[in-house]
Amino acid sequence: MPFQEILGQPKAIKLLTRALTTGRLAHAYLFTGPDGVGKAATARAMAAWLFCGAERDLAPCGRCPGCIKFASGNHPDFFHIVPDGMAIKIDQVRSMKKQLSFAPLEARQRVVLLEDVHTMRREAGNSLLKILEEPPPDNLLILVGSDREPILPTIMSRCQVVPFAPLTVDLAAEILVRCDPDLDRSQARVLATLADGCPGLARSLETGxxxxxxxxxxxxxxxxxxxxxxxxxxxxxxxxxxxxxxxxxxxxxxxxxxxxxxxxxxxxxxxxxxxxxxxxxxxxxxxxxxxxxxxxxxxxxxxxxxxxxxxxxxxxxxxxxxxxxxxxxxxxx
Known part of the structure; x- marks a missing residue:
């Protein structure tokens, strides 16, 4: 998903596109905000931009080897961590650290996406902290967390924090209808209202x-x-x-x-x-x-x-x- 398709987060997108186009990326970002408002999608859009090897603006070309491998879920320089059960565990962080000790295989920069970092236990957080304090070169870490749960202050202080906001009910409902054209607009609005303007959460309600x-x-x-x-x-x-x-x-x-x-x-x-x-x-x-x-x-x-x-x-x-x-x-x- 290119940046242009991420709706309702103009401040976050502006900050990140400026960093990408000027080559002034931080070594680590923390995307924080409600669940289901585009944080993980934005992280993937950054990875797609970095992996694209064609001459282009902010939209990946979709045709080069880097784009094709990332779209298929097979890019060797994309490392994705999600909770194992209810939490991110220390063994997952240790495995990531081992991967980061090697140079990227194909891209100029490896991208590591850690979702739901608010579930991370203290021992896992302390292990991650060592990476954030002395980041290996040519690695970009993107942490995604919910603002409903506290994230270790020591981790927050070593990342550039990018806040994401809830969407308006109307915009969230519009996104729901785009994702599911068969969904009645009135039902989409009900779901968006219940989910407090978070389309990802609303879609889970619809299907779960x-x-x-x-x-x-x-x-x-x-x-x-x-x-x-x-x-x-x-x-x-x-x-x-x-x-x-x-x-x-x-x-x-x-x-x-x-x-x-x-x-x-x-x-x-x-x-x-x-x-x-x-x-x-x-x-x-x-x-x-x-x-x-x-x-x-x-x-x-x-x-x-x-x-x-x-x-x-x-x-x-x-x-x-x-x-x-x-x-x-x-x-x-």
């Missing part, structure tokens, strides 16, 4: 079957009984529903956190109820600012527990008990 589970969970949180016993039973039932879709758990957490954060923002700004999504208006009415803040913290505790490979069922139970204020956090940290 997560949306129905999310709606069931939110309704359960809104209508949970007040009596302690039935309330705990409700929390455990919702936890079982959440844990059943193991592959979609991250998306469920994203959606719940977006809802709570939108409701907090509505509290702070005093947004009229008529201008809010129904679920956000309901959440603002049901929970005060402190309660919503506690719920966002509970989401963070659940994510950290999952990153430590805690049992998903237990994590979901602890989370739902927390969200319904049935018990103190037991899997936080």
């Amino acid at each position: 079957g997560v949306l129905d589970v999310y709606r069931e969970l939110v309704e359960g949180l809104f209508t949970a009984p007040e009596d302690p016993g039935p309330r705990v039973e409700c929390a455990l039932k919702l936890a079982g529903r959440a844990a059943a879709g193991k592959e979609g758990l991250d998306l469920l957490l994203d959606l719940l956190e977006i809802l709570f954060q939108k409701a907090m923002k509505a509290h702070l700004l005093g947004t009229p109820a008529g201008k809010l999504d129904d679920q956000v208006a309901r959440a603002r009415e049901q929970w005060n600012l402190t309660q919503l803040s506690d719920k966002v913290q509970a989401m963070g505790s659940a994510r950290r527990a999952l990153a430590r490979n805690c049992n998903q069922g237990l994590v979901c139970e602890a989370l739902m008990l927390d969200l319904l204020e049935c018990s103190p956090r037991v899997l936080g940290g």
Whole structure:
């Protein structure tokens, strides 16, 4: 995907195209922002530009050996790391370090893309830090992380940070329709609204079957009984529903956190109820600012527990008990 096809990120694209055209690339970049707004696509666009061997402007030619190999996923100088399970592990970083000790095979510069660096454990982060402090020549590291989870400050300080912003709902819906012409525009707008202007997240909702589970969970949180016993039973039932879709758990957490954060923002700004999504208006009415803040913290505790490979069922139970204020956090940290 060339830079021209990445929508809604003019500041990031301008900064990166200037660095590419002037030859003033940093040794490492950290793309941070919401999930699904084009961070990884932008990283790949940079790699495509660097691997293209033809005379051209910012659009790779698509015909030279470098372009063909990269498009097919076979370029020897592109190294891609994604979480192994719930986190990037130290063995993955060690393998990368071994690769970086050799010169690029074909291109002038090797490109390393590390996705979801916010999942990186401390030992893996410390190993990566050594590379960032003394980067091998002819290597470009592009780290991609979510702004919903903290990234080690020592890593951030050794990268050029490029922030990515959520898209407008209209633009996110337009991208969804472009990707799936059969998708109804009204449904695309609903998905874009739920995903807070993040097309990648919205597409996962469309195809992953997560949306129905999310709606069931939110309704359960809104209508949970007040009596302690039935309330705990409700929390455990919702936890079982959440844990059943193991592959979609991250998306469920994203959606719940977006809802709570939108409701907090509505509290702070005093947004009229008529201008809010129904679920956000309901959440603002049901929970005060402190309660919503506690719920966002509970989401963070659940994510950290999952990153430590805690049992998903237990994590979901602890989370739902927390969200319904049935018990103190037991899997936080």
